[in-house]
Amino acid sequence: MPLLLELYLRFFYVGLFSVGGGLATLPFLREMGEKTQWFTPTQLSDLVAVSESTPGPMGINMATYVGYTTAGIPGSIVAVLGEIAPALVIIVLISRVLAKFRSNKYVDYAFYGLRAASTGLIAVSCLSVAQLALFKTDVFSATGNFFAAVNYWALALAAVIFVGLRVFKKVHPIVFIALGAAAGIAFHLVSGQ
Amino acid sequence: MTELFRLFLAFAKIGGFTFGGGLAMLPMMQREIVEHHGWATENELIDYYAIGQCTPGIIAVNVATFIGTKRKGVIGGIFATLGVVTPSVIIITLIAVCIQNFQDVPAVQWAFSGIRPAVAALVLDAVLKIGKKSLTDVFTVLIFLAVAALSLFTSISPAVFVLVAGVLGILLKGGKQHAPSA
Numbered sequence: 001m002p003l004l005l006e007l008y009l010r011f012f013y014v015g016l017f018s019v020g021g022g023l024a025t026l027p028f029l030r031e032m033g034e035k036t037q038w039f040t041p042t043q044l045s046d047l048v049a050v051s052e053s054t055p056g057p058m059g060i061n062m063a064t065y066v067g068y069t070t071a072g073i074p075g076s077i078v079a080v081l082g083e084i085a086p087a088l089v090i091i092v093l094i095s096r097v098l099a100k101f102r103s104n105k106y107v108d109y110a111f112y113g114l115r116a117a118s119t120g121l122i123a124v125s126c127l128s129v130a131q132l133a134l135f136k137t138d139v140f141s142a143t144g145n146f147f148a149a150v151n152y153w154a155l156a157l158a159a160v161i162f163v164g165l166r167v168f169k170k171v172h173p174i175v176f177i178a179l180g181a182a183a184g185i186a187f188h189l190v191s192g193q
Numbered sequence: 194m195t196e197l198f199r200l201f202l203a204f205a206k207i208g209g210f211t212f213g214g215g216l217a218m219l220p221m222m223q224r225e226i227v228e229h230h231g232w233a234t235e236n237e238l239i240d241y242y243a244i245g246q247c248t249p250g251i252i253a254v255n256v257a258t259f260i261g262t263k264r265k266g267v268i269g270g271i272f273a274t275l276g277v278v279t280p281s282v283i284i285i286t287l288i289a290v291c292i293q294n295f296q297d298v299p300a301v302q303w304a305f306s307g308i309r310p311a312v313a314a315l316v317l318d319a320v321l322k323i324g325k326k327s328l329t330d331v332f333t334v335l336i337f338l339a340v341a342a343l344s345l346f347t348s349i350s351p352a353v354f355v356l357v358a359g360v361l362g363i364l365l366k367g368g369k370q371h372a373p374s375a
Contacts, residue, residue, distance in 0.1 A: 001212030011371075015249060016249050016250075018249060018352070019247060019248065019351075049296040050210075050215065050288065051285075052284070053212075053296045053301055054281070054282060054285060054288065055208065055209050055210055055211055055212055055278075055281070056208045056211065056278070056280055056281030056285075057211075057252075057253075057277065057278070059250075059254075060199075060208075060251060060254070060277075060278045060281040061281050061285050062334070062374045064282050065285050066288075067285050068285070076282055076285070076286050076289075080278050080282055083250075084274055084278060087249060087250025087255050088254075088270060088274055088275075091245075091250075091255050091258040091259055091270065092262050092270050093211045094244060094248065094271075095262045095293035098367075099202050099263075107364070108365065109362045109367055110359035111236075111243075111359070112362040112366055113336060113359050113361045113366075114355045114358045114362060115239045115240060115243060115326075116241055116332075116334075116336035116337045116356075116362075117239075117336055117340045117354045118246065119323050119324055119328065120339070120341040120344065120354070121202050121246060121340060121341075121342050121344055121355075122216060122219070122242065122323065123320050123337070124309075124344045125216045126320050127345075129216065129217065129312060129316050130316075131308075133312065134310060139369075154306065156359075157307060157310040157346075158311070158313050159314075162314040165314060165315065165318045166318070166367060174210045174221075175350060176311050176314070176315060177312065177315070179307075179311065180307040180308045180309075180311025180312070181307050181308050182304075182307065183307040184304050184306040184307020185303045185352030186304070187303070188299075188303040188306070
């Protein structure tokens with residue numbers, strides 16, 4: 001099988017069976033690495049680090065990276081197209097059905113309930129984002145001391161930015177991300193850490 | 194500028210400036226899709242996230258497809274989806290070509306030590322906005338608390354929560370059909 005076709009099909013499979021976002025694709029990528037020898041487990045964990053340090057959806061970042069290392073630029077494009085194809089078809093179908101039944105009151109009632117569930121799921125993922133940003137998990141597992149593991153500098157920065165968000169509602173989120181990046185660099189230059 | 198092109202550009206902006214995956218995209222989506230372009234309401238965005246979390250594929254892509262399809266049919270869905278992935282493809286390819294061990298560059302690590310807290314603040318703000326719209330009475334607050342607790346302490350699939358909550362919604366609201374307003 002031509003390499004590009006194989007890439008497309010393997011990522012199509014990942015896109016079809018991973019439910020729940022970028023990190024959910026990880027076990028599938030591990031399996032892919034074992035089967036094809038396209039990348040090692042170490043490369044895969046580097047890949048996660050890169051995906052977390054670059055903008056964009058993580059699943060797409062990982063597909064691009066694997067595609068590129070396997071077959072260059074055409075490979076990265078083919079891998080991404082393969083990964084998004086199943087979702088595109090499924091969501092288009094669902095949104096057709098939704099449009100048809102949107103005015104149905106039972107559909108409306110269902111959304112009343114599932115919106116609350118979705119908010120719960122989003123709130124829990126918010127906790128994991130906060131944990132990653134504000135808490136030194138390695139320090140906590142080494143010392144067991146909760147207060148020693150809090151990253152107070154990051155906590156202060158998050159608090160300042162949160163207040164900024166509430167006060168300057170018209171300012172674009174990109175500005176706050178840029179301010180965060182600048183504060184991070186400035187802090188390390190000043191403190192020398 | 195045609196709407197297809199606007200869809201592509203708006204989602205490229207969202208894809209190009211979101212750090213940390215689909216959830217971190219929520220504040221950008223609220224700003225661009227709900228507030229700036231008015232392509233969907235806050236409630237519709239929550240609905241799309243709910244469905245996007247229990248259907249296959251990447252959540253950000255699922256939400257982009259929904260909004261694009263809603264505006265301009267299948268072709269709109271394709272443009273929005275290509276928009277959200279294009280910056281990733283370009284940026285990751287550039288990094289793979291130019292920089293070995295990008296994540297070990299000190300300036301990148303420093304910047305991220307500040308970007309992560311900023312994203313945490315943005316996401317908290319987004320969750321509060323969403324909660325205000327979706328938690329409208331005691332039932333929705335109860336569903337919210339139950340789902341949050343269960344997904345923290347068990348490994349039940351998000352799809353189960355969303356389906357059960359949908360059924361509960363029908364039972365609770367359908368059960369008091371005589372109430373004048375929904």
